[in-house]
Amino acid sequence: MTITCNGESVRIAARTIAALLQQRLGAAQPDGVAVAVNGEVVPRSVWSAPLLCDGDVVDVVTAVQGG
Amino acid sequence: MPDHPVTALSIAGVELPSRLLLGTGGLPRVSLVGPVLAAAEPALVTVSMRRASSLADGSLLSVLREAEVRLLPNTAGCLSAREAVLTAELAREALGTDWVKLEVIGDEASLLPDVVELLDAAEQLVRGGFIVLPYTTDDPVIARRLVDAGCAAVMPLGSPIGSGLGVLNPYAIAAVRAAVEVPVVLDAGVGTASDAALAMELGCDAVLAATAVTRADDPVTMARALRLGVEAGRLAHTAGRIPRSEVARASSPMTGRVS
Numbered sequence: 001m002t003i004t005c006n007g008e009s010v011r012i013a014a015r016t017i018a019a020l021l022q023q024r025l026g027a028a029q030p031d032g033v034a035v036a037v038n039g040e041v042v043p044r045s046v047w048s049a050p051l052l053c054d055g056d057v058v059d060v061v062t063a064v065q066g067g
Numbered sequence: 068m069p070d071h072p073v074t075a076l077s078i079a080g081v082e083l084p085s086r087l088l089l090g091t092g093g094l095p096r097v098s099l100v101g102p103v104l105a106a107a108e109p110a111l112v113t114v115s116m117r118r119a120s121s122l123a124d125g126s127l128l129s130v131l132r133e134a135e136v137r138l139l140p141n142t143a144g145c146l147s148a149r150e151a152v153l154t155a156e157l158a159r160e161a162l163g164t165d166w167v168k169l170e171v172i173g174d175e176a177s178l179l180p181d182v183v184e185l186l187d188a189a190e191q192l193v194r195g196g197f198i199v200l201p202y203t204t205d206d207p208v209i210a211r212r213l214v215d216a217g218c219a220a221v222m223p224l225g226s227p228i229g230s231g232l233g234v235l236n237p238y239a240i241a242a243v244r245a246a247v248e249v250p251v252v253l254d255a256g257v258g259t260a261s262d263a264a265l266a267m268e269l270g271c272d273a274v275l276a277a278t279a280v281t282r283a284d285d286p287v288t289m290a291r292a293l294r295l296g297v298e299a300g301r302l303a304h305t306a307g308r309i310p311r312s313e314v315a316r317a318s319s320p321m322t323g324r325v326s
Contacts, residue, residue: 006118025122032128033119034161041156059118061157063128065097066115066143067090067228067277 015050083110090277107290148188193217205239207246222254231258260296267300
């Protein structure tokens, strides 16, 4: 299955956000991170649910220095 | 009865520890964040939400959490209400705060707010339970519309973001202050301590500074200077300045002079 994560095409084996985050960031439940799928925030409480579908557009964000 | 000088700033019913809000954008090293926070003693500290490529960025968050500062995520860089609302929702999920510094930029050259999109985003976020602090123009009419929409404060610009030009239109800032009942936070344009002091003398309740500190030659010392500038301006505003006069008024008695 292929999704778009932060603008890059990514092949994933599992359909959970937790697995995606483990693959991309090396942690399944990283602190200070939020995820949107197709423009909707997905709460941390369902990161272990198999909700990702082929072609989904996923954004993974965190806090950076900013004014 | 004017406010007592030591009256604390309160936004949305939350009493804050100072009247200086601090942006972290532009600091050359994360290791400077801690010393700058210690010097500034900020009421709120802004951060931006960006795509995470690694968790190295997380070290900023650990420094901020260690300092036990209240975070104010911003929606910097958003060009539409839709983008700003999604960014605010992501910030709430990531950081566990429903406070947001709402920015919707209309023009990437001037970085001036798009007030039509801003008002739309503010209405949506207030409905969603957010405490909304909008970065806006120095226009009292727009400020009142934002407050009518439920914003907890308004943050008019002194001059364009990062310009360091200070308060270009003090009359407009005073007019914003007079137009609304919520706290007014001078945002954008502060270049040095006297700019912050002037904003406070005009009646602003707080000042937000980012670039003035982070791109100063010595950010830690400038952070302290801004804290003192804010405090001096607040005290001067509370004390009540003398009226301006076009003619001299002697302060020494004219009677009893040696002739």
